[in-house]
Amino acid sequence: MSRNLTLGIALTSVFVLAAFVSFVFTPYNIEQLDIPAKLQPPSAQHWFGTDHFGRDILSMIMVGARTSIAVALLAVGIGMGLGIPLGLGAAALRGGWLDEVIMRGNDLVFAFPSLVIAILITAVFGAGAVNAIIAIGVFNIPVFARLTRGAALGLWSRDFVLAARVAGKSRARISLEHILPNIANLMIVQGTIQFSLGILAEAGLSYVGLGAQPPIPSWGRMLADAQTLVSIAPHLALFPGMAIILTVLGLNLMGDGLRDWLDPRLRILRT
């Protein structure tokens, strides 16, 4: 494994672990306000300090990791769940009207940056974590659809697919049994990248109040709360920000590392 991949997995594991551990243990109860202890800088009692309600920031970051990971993961799930079948379908029916409709539909979704989709959704249905998931997820669909179609098109002209066609397998079966396993690696790598983009997007949406709503803690909201207090308590912005940066960095390194590791051509080069 490359250094990038190891570092990426290590960083990502820390935050995934923090999210899981937060279900059973956090250093302090984040629902308990302790006003006399508000805005304390990092100390032995509160490693990352406390916020304007005296809540422990480390505990909030641990619980906030759940929100970020859940939103980003579900958004990737929507993207993969709809994008991959659409891409497979488009490639299987290459040049047909369905291919054209799928690809033009993709172009259309690409014209709406995820923030704009989120604005539209929240303007109509109100802000919330679910709507943030939908907004980021919708934006992920064309990403996976295009990638799947591109990769699948290359495979459709390969001998083993021709053999499967000669054997009488339907297009749908070939897509499932032969194309999908061969593009799985690519999807895993892209999934990791979209996951990291999802974390960033969730933070951005929560920051402007379109994502998770209080009392659900989220990193973006913590930064929004910190904004007016940043001059007197910089740690309020510093630690949630570092959490986002390290998670995204970890996922990106993991994505890059996985791509190199899973690509057989690059592996041959290394050995």
Place this chain on the structure above:
Amino acid sequence: MLRYALKRALSLAISLIVASVVIFLVIEVAPGDPASFMLGVNARPDTVAALRSELGLDVSKFERYINWITGMARGDFGTSYAYRSPVRDMIAERMWVSLPLAFYALTLSTLIAFPAGIYAASRRGGAGDTAVMAATQLGVAIPNFWFAMISVLIFAINLRWFSAGGFPGWDKGLWTGMKALTLPAVALALPQAAILARVMRSSLLDMLGEDFIRTARAKGLTRRQTLWRHALRNALIPVLTIIGLQFSFLLAGAIIIEQVFFLPGLGRLVFQSISARDLIVVESVVMLLVFAVITVNFIVDLAYAAVDPRLRART
């Protein structure tokens, strides 16, 4: 080329029409009647009906869509439900902040990314390359609004070089306006510069591996001469495409950055309109943003086809 341009123009028109229908339908689903919302719960039904008629809400959905879209084409975006002023004027006023901000950020992003990408490619595998690549990894991972907050803390609150937020207006002078937009533009440009530097580097490295570069080197050009005279010019094509695409990201990204710096741009207008349920403003701003994205992509496609004849032949 003309055939390709016409084909792309047709696709542009279809995309715009479909996008407008989607936006209109999504807004139509919104619960609540704007007229009732504006007049409050105690309004008399005939007053609500009169306002509905004044706002053009008493006709069929199809007619309303046609009125909206033809109005937009004429530059008449309707009347704001909350402020009772023309949406066009509200948007035009905010554009004077958002557009310069996006262009400023695009310029900064290019100015940072070009030297960084070229430097990294020319020192492939070396310490300089590793440093640039590490910086770009970090640049992509940093949320721009967080970077904005930290830069306010350092450059506005501690060093007092810039103001922490707000926009004095262009009538106070170009320098004052630019100064107010500098921190937001840097925050907006940073992640885009990181992406662009990576594209620049990899595009240049691809070119440096091409046969014509070997030929240039074989005829006696130095590495530096080959890089600047031959590789760079060809490597710029994909980079320019990305720059075009980034413009739309910057315009949308500005929505969040405007919140950090309390800039009276399109982003703040959208958020104010959402909380006031002034959906006609939301509808028009979203349509305008989508129009910008689709049109910029169209221009990028055409520019790309103009310099790369293979692309025209393929489609």
